[in-house]
Amino acid sequence: MTQIQFKLANDQQEVADAIAQFVADEFGQTVHFAPDKTGVNSPHKAAGIGELLWLVATAVATVEGSLQFAERVARAKRVKALLALIKAKGQSVLIKIGNKPAEDLLNKSVDETMDLLADKKADEDSEKQ
């Protein structure tokens, strides 16, 4: 089981609701966003991001292992819808899976987000040079 944390600005209630629905659909968990107390490591310090008040939600789910094809397709559809909303709002939504660095979903593609959620990333040193 892996801990998944979402962190977003506190004025993004619509996105927060969408994430809660996503987590419910994907992992069968009910999550609530609460003001950030512990902090999530941000991958970078984008302008203004540090000054925002944050909401954090945590789910515990199995992300390892492979999905059935149909489940994966369904997840891809949900991810696409969620990302569309995040990009429409234009504000950062950080996701931290286990001990890995947090990533900003605002800058992620659907496939990259799918990769994050599957916890299967290309070998560290195998990025195309």
Next chain:
Amino acid sequence: MSLSLSTVDTQLHISTGKQPEQTAHIPLSEQLKKQLLEICTQYQRLRDSNSNEALMAVGSDLFGLINVNTVAINDWLNSTGSRTLTLYADVTPSNDQALLLNLPWELLANNGRFVCDDDRPFEVIRRIGKAATPKAPQNPNLTLAFMAADPGFDSKLNYEAEEKAILQAFGGPKAIELVVDDSGNLKRLSERLNAMGYCEVMHLSCHGGYLDSEQKQDFALMLEDDRFGVKPARVEDFIALSNKIDTLFLSACHSAEINSQPSMAMRLTATGFNHVVGWDGPVADHAATAFAAEFYHLIQNQHTVPFACAYARKKLLKQNLPHWHLGRCYIGPHGGGALIDGQKAPRKSRKGKSCYDLLDKAKREVKVASKATFVGRRRQTKQAIQHFEQNNKAGVVLYGVGGTGKSSLAARILDRLEPGYKAVVIYKHYQASDILMALQGAYKGPDATTLFATLISQAAQRPQDFEFILSNLLENQFDATPIVLVVDDIEQHILQPLDKEQTAAQVKPEYQGVLSAIINAFDGADSQSYLLLTSRYRFALPDNFGNNLADKLAFIDVPDMTKTEQLRHWLALLQTSDNPAQRDSEKDQTYLAQILTHSKGNPGLQAILYSPLLGQEYAVLEQTLSKIAQLTTGDSRTTRPTDDLDKYLQRLALETYANALSYTETELLRILSMFDFALPRALFEQAGAQLGIDDIEKALTRLDNFGLMIHWQGEGLDNHISCYQIAQNVVEPLTIDDRNAIAQILSPILWQLWFSDAIEVNQLPQAEDIEQLINVFEDRTQRAEKAAIVGKNEKDIIFTPLEYSRLPYFYQCHFTHAVIDRTQLDIPAFVMVNILELLLGTSFYAKLWISLTVLSKQKEDLNKAIIVKVLNTVEEHKTIAQKEQASIIKEILSRCAYRPELLHQAFKHYFATLEPSTIELLAKVDLTETHAKYLTTIELAKEQSAQEHAKACGDYALFLENQKQDYDAAEAYYLKAIELAPNDSDFIGNYANFLADQKQDYDAAETYYLRAIEANPNHVNSLGSYANFLADQKQDYDTAKTYYLKALKADPNNAITLSNYANLLADQKQDYDAAEAYYLKALKADPNDANILANYAKLLFILDQQNKAIAMLDQAQSQQGLRLDLQVECAFYRFAHCPPFNLAPLKTLVLKGARSMGWVLDNNVQKARLEGHPEPELLQQLAEVISKNADIAKLEAFELWLKSECD
């Protein structure tokens, strides 16, 4: 600074600038012209020498000529930077201009030093036409098309060194786009250039010469035709290329030489090329190579063509190489500019990916390297073509270790032979029937279906006739349109594994007959057709006389690539990558060296390692190389590793690549791995989101970078992709549910992509039509007939050949993976699908109809109805299977020989509840092997009954005897059958025949005949066979007569017995009337039996009923696939009884070895004598040869025999 020379009227103008005072005017008097001509003549005498001293004298004379305005010339000589000498001439040069152009200005010398021997370049430009604005370079990188021609391989040119030097010249920081064309043929090169659009330089390395050696007017480059013969290329042959090429480099002797005609280089410039570089006389190979290397080095660094020539000339002079002064540079009105501009934006990649082609375009099998990536192997190609043309061998075998490109080489050989020859490719299945079926595909005669059905049947019944059948086809059906029969990868099935001590592999016993027949047929047939085999090993194939039939073949070694070939291969591959010019060449070279070191000549591993390098996935490549290095540490061999290690390393590399993929990319690879055939790339692009992949292009590109996905080309295959075969095994397989879901997404899109034309003209079938169709297939008595009608008519009407060829793949895509409403079923999808396929036989159209219905969501009710029908049928078949196990097994075996997975499923379904061991047995055997099929049947029959077991053994014994001539094994199985069923007359009678025919053990045979008859006194076959035995072997005609009559009493309408009895009456009893009556009865029972017709004809000749006899012979000989013994009998009767006694057909057959052993011809000889036959003694001797196999040499005593020609 520029110096120019031109002729105006009768004056020579020497200019160092545009101002009038900068031009000197020298009258071109006759004396001066004479002087200039003398310089030319002197130069022609000296140009072959390496005496720079003498050459300098010529150069000094020339300098004296132009040194009119000393100050200006000195300024020019001493100017900084490049010094240019331009010689101007019209498009059609005057005599004076031609003289000026012909002078060796490159030798210009002053004060004991060549002008070119200086740090500042000395450019000599021969400009044809009025100078205009130079053409601006279009690209930042150079495209060079290189072609060497070596007709007949006797040019002695070291063009490979020249090519290598050019390759090395481009090894610097900037890459080029290099197209190497191996054809040597201008037409083929032009086709490639047309496809490319534009290229900066075309470099031709070949001989040049005068076709009229006396007049020296007809100059041509000695290029090649498709058969490696000389194909001279003159100026006019290049005209169409002038707008596609900027610069022509003619690396050929005399290509810039002026005689009574302007030089080729000059005339080509006049046709529109911006630059042409050539040689003014014969040039040494190594000098030309060094010149080219330096020239391209400069061009690559964005210098102009004259500048590059100047430096190359200087370099040769410095290196003291001969002919340094012979290179000539002509430029056209728009010439003189740089060819490339490094500041330009890179051109859009205009080439496709590395594509695979097909060897067997008909069956769409056997993947081979495409023309663009297949380089080298010219020598082997030439050798093969030469053997074919000399016709001194039965065929050619390309042999070499795996992965060296034998099949690709075969494909390129076919390229050179087509379209005059049609390729027939045999792959995986090598039995006579497979070969005949493949030949049928190549034969377009209206009688194809019936002819080949007869021949296939004949070959099955009498395997020994296959050679004659094949020979006959080559001489007749394929006479006008010859074929190349390619038997590919014979080591896979036909050859036994090669032991370490062996130099040649043995042929497996079950393939000896068919391979011997093929070799002998091609050896003996008077035919233009060719035989081409590929094999990993040499092989040996002894005939009955101990000769090695393989000696009739030419073996051509296909070794690992040389270093130059490897480099060329890499460069060819590089051209298929995106933006080859933007690559880091130094990095490429470093990794390339490592790849070559680690792959140790293993071309498979090498190809796999090239992929990430091409895709610039350097980190993954490094990781892979490191893993391989760890594994092979301490392995100091320079030779290639074993096959097993090869495969392991290949898999290791692919696993490393797969691990480097992201989750999404891995999922895409898993989806691709479902299919082992090519699918349109658009299928995945359109299905992307439905497959849960948002950016499918990006994912496909990543797979491409690692070579995990391959591209195809060819008719119907453009823009098609598939998973690299070995890569299918490095990802986790999909579950049935996943496959089902994916297939349901892909099938409708694939249907649209592949069959949109057919969709437009056809409506979906109605429910009742489909039900009716299924009913037809369920009716076993009508199935074959109806299937043929439906299948043939419908497919021909509805589908194009391409669409038709795609149907099985569509079917596989849809049905193998998709399921009709699976919730209704309690059996796995593939079981239902396979059973459905069993029911539907081989009608693709029927399958398609059902596929269509499945795709139509509106027809769910019908889908359910089909499922119910299938399941009910399965139950019915299970019941039948319980009762008729043997016949069901046999039918399934016969119908599904090449579909082992279907066979396994069918057995599993019908018999699984009986014996789990059966399933185990079936899982182990390869049922595509005939032997394995028989042995499996025997094993299965063991569980049924002794009778079934005996029958299976008896059938196998017949197969071993008749088709394999493996008499020891046959006898063992005959005896086993008899042991299991001691009172079955079939087995006992068959064994008796075997004893008589094969072992000539007549006593034992008689014992078994009598035992068979005792077991069943009314057994027609045994009674008839025994009668034959008594007549033929014992000459006991009376007892024979008794048994014939017993047999006829048991079955009065048995045509064979009736005919045999008639033979006895005619030949032994001379009771012709009775014999005729029995022949007529036999013909009534079987009117088209060629044997009976011929026998009756024989009698009719004796009875003086010649017209009727000839009619019978005509009818007999019109039968398709007439046996050889009957052919020779018929030919004998015609020679004996039919004026003008044409011997040719009979002689042909006799020389081919046709005999009819034991057949009585004496009474025909006697009759012919009485009729006054012109050659009775020859006829007698022929009868001896045909019926008693007398020495054929005795026929040579007859003049008519010697004089007669064969048909």
